[in-house]
Amino acid sequence: MRSTTDAETETPNPSLRHLLDRAILVEQRIRRAVHARQLTDPNPDDAFRGLYLSDETIHRLLDAGRSLDSAAPDDTDAALLAETEARADAAARTGRPTRLSALAHEFGLSALDVEILLIALIPDLDDRFERFYGYLNDDVTRRRPSIGLALGLCGLSAAEAAARAGLSPQAPLRAGGLLLVEEPDRPFLARALRVPDRVTAHLLGDDTPDPRIVDLLAPWQDVSGVGDPAPLARALASGDPLAYLREDQGGAGTALGASALARAGHGVLGLDLERLARDPHPAEAVRILSREARLTSSGLVCGPIDALIRDKPEVIRLVADTPLPVVLVGRAPWDAAWSSRPPLLLHAPRVEPPARAALWSDAYGAPLPADLDLTRLLSPFLLTPDQITRAARGAAQSAALDGGTLHPDHIRAGARAQNAAGLDRLARRIEPAVGWSDLVLPRAPSPSSANSPPAPATATGSWANGACGRAVAGGAA
Template sequence: MKDAARALLLRLEHLRTSVAALVESRSADDPTAQDPLRGLYVSADTAARLAATPLPRTPEAPAAVAAHIPVQPGELTPPEAGEPLPPSADRLALLAGDFGLSELDAAVLLAALAPDVDRRFEALYGYLNDDVGRRRASVALALELSGTGPYDPEARGRFHPGAPLVAKGLVALEDEERPLPGRALRVPERVVAHLLGDDTLDGQLGHAGVELLAPGGAAPEDGVAARIALAERPVAVHLRERRAGSGADAVSLALRGAGRAVLRHRPEHVDHGAARALLREARLRGAGTAVVVELPDEQPGPLVRELAAPDVTVVFAGTQPYDPTWAPAAALLALDDTAPETDSLTAWSEELPSYEGDLAEAVGPYRLGAGQVRRAARGALALAGFDGVPVGLGHVQRSARLLSAPLLDRHARRVRPAVGFADLVLPDEPLGMLRELAGRARHRDRVLGEWRLRTGGGRGRGVVALFAGDSGTGKTLAAEVVAGELGLDMYVVDLSSVVDKYVGETEKNLEKIFAEADRTDSVLLFDEADAVFGKRSEVKSSHDRYANLESAYLLQRLEAFDGIAVLTTNLRANIDEAFTRRLDLVVDFPFPDVELRAQLWRSCLAGVPQEPGLGAELDLCAKEFELAGGAIRSAAVTAGYLAAGRGEAVSSADVRVGARREYVKSGRLVPGTGTAWTP
């Protein structure tokens, strides 16, 4: 038997002696003591005896009942045949110190939990409660066993909602309809299990999203997280993160490295019962245990007020700024997460030592905290193990992409890239600028952070590019290629969900998108960007004024943007010059010449069965039909459907039909006819 269980049973043996003395005292002058139906009804004699019993004049219980219940470690005397119990085994005494309990509190707690450990107390309590159906200690019975009674105002105060027993979740009062002396006391099973030596995490917390992290890892170094972990006294901290989860990961690692257990909580909403159980769990596990809470995006105040405790280290991590109204009664420290983002490469290297290739190049686009890196690396190893191959670039990208919060789905359409640079047909200059754009996204932390080439003014580390060119010249395809090269998802902003007729609503919708993009590793695409990034005009009406306000907001927001964004437009002249200054790259997509059009025809039909000699026909179509890349792709699709309908290979006639239809769609004259062609 564990020492903790022996210590608790020894205390219960002391309590049983007191209960026996009280039973003997009660039965000595109780004429109904031998009545087999005692406790099922109240006779006239019993009522008369109770009415004639005077109230106690002093708060002292009878000597036979007021048995001393020790609450200091080492006061227990083990049975003669048993081995000596170390002070650490007496968990009730340790719990009393950690929870700030008085000797009376500890005695009440012991009396309340007795039936949960020893069933004999159920029958004894039923007798003492004069009700065979009430087999738990009532408030009056627990106080009487502790040497006092409900007539003592100080003793009654131990059951106040703000008193340690109730406020800290050690005892619950049942039977709300009864007066206080008759209310039953119940001790949560987690508390009973702890006193018996069981340190399993509370099941209620497991369902609420709480994870227990054991001590271990490297000792914390300098920084905010290290100062929190090495603080001599419990602290309550609001840690503002650069992105969701980064600060919480850093603090959790530092606390564990300092030899402290961590209860990591990711709540979706405020659950008062779970919050109380979380603090109780931290206290049960000792003063070194800390709580790290990832604050929800909306209304975190109630959760902060519930969990801010002076005797437990609690770290509230979130991207929102600190609000002093969250916990006005608590001394909450407001700190910023200042851990360098370049540390993530070290974490990747530690988790993937056998990775073949340039690891820095592979993980450069991802802005993950150390804890997220470890989860992503383990996911990549699991994927590689499932495939039966060494971990590679695809495994790393897929696992890291899963950790990027897909919160943009509410405002944008996600595109999983399925193309690469081999699918682009562009002149060398724009193609080189697209590769430069991918390189900027990979190396921005080193250039702007480590090399300190970022200017002040609160500017972010974002990469913003403008793709300008006629419709169908490949702007959207190029954005998808860049996203695929970086191993990121692309989100196309839906302008219908952004633009609003009410003043100020468009800016609010854009702010939601930018805020989520800052927290997400992805490429954000504003297609037809001149709809929201247009030029400011002279104010001639209220409409002009509010339109200019929208542009001013976007100018400010781009300065602080930390993500990757691509703006596309068919009319570059419509983009405000102030936006152009804030762009990292402006890529012009020219209308394809004859040579590029021929390459586009061949690229679009590369995987299609073709009749012999079709290549020459494609060269002729490139000369005769001045089509952009998007139109050529549509013409190739039309030719493919015509051939599939016949069950044959694509012929020259199919290609010409497709090209002519694209001319008709655009309202242009078909070459060689002088009129619009119809099939």
């Protein structure tokens, strides 16, 4: 393994150089460990290592154990580490902090945590180390570092309580989702360590979200003209981690939350709680969402909480208690049982007609006919910013099908389509029990009663007018 220099990439990349320089330090210790093992190994070329124990291997394990003292960090390693970290600090002072340093800060990792993370990561950077780890594990089938091997490469005893505690489920590496401890049925020291692919990709410079949560993300962004985000931004910047924006029909809660997070210096990760409510494993999804937000220095904007209130209120608490800035959006009053920390309670305003027209025009992306009064046409429709965007795109598609000229009917149809599914779910279809042929008097009325209304019993009984008529006819009334 070798470090990528700026000349090779033509673009300075201190983040990748920092990662590879630290990996090279781990490589040096692994080389020393392999060399030390070869000196005492009676059969270093054994292709079936770990599948059986020869007499020589048994005696070696009983007499010498599996000491990794020679692989522990030494003075040379310390000097190279100091040089590597000095370069990373210099990059941070120029406004380009390395991803490894930023990750260690965000997740609260100690120096030992970073070393263990790198030891587990290195097989995903260079496939030679799969075989090296299989050799050091005394098992050709186990190509990832075990806990015991990782502690040994760090120069620590397997009996050190503090070192073992760093790999417990509550420790930062595992609680933050940065490190997986696999094969739980094995003894503690023999369990394999693995870095999730998403964490590896992030350290290498890839910001593509984890595939597990892609379907849950919503494109809520900073939108101007939908309320004042400054008060919420100040609260988020000063350390208030949780806010609840209560909104009415057509409210701008998600856009206001995204604007506030952006002004507070955070990225924005939108979470659609209606999709989360349908997820078969919401707790797992929330853990991965939390890791994704922390990797990208983002906060969460989540809504609508109304989708979770009735059937999954415990999921609201999982989201609200994540260790990062969270803005929840919904229409229901806040329930204190939804979080362990009190939220900042604010009201999200509606998107006013002029702002609706401006957002619609931006989303449409083409010149509008001069005779269209967009503000007047959209004023009856209470739409959120993302609904306005979809309405504009729907109108553009309809106009294209009709020859390319935008008409008021296209605008209205696009707006109505945003609530059509909801109205259909709320509506109850009624099939009449009678037809036009049934609305005939049984006999011709006399001249004196021609202009008189029929008796109630006749209208509801003899005419069988709906369910009420059937009830009266049957004597149930």
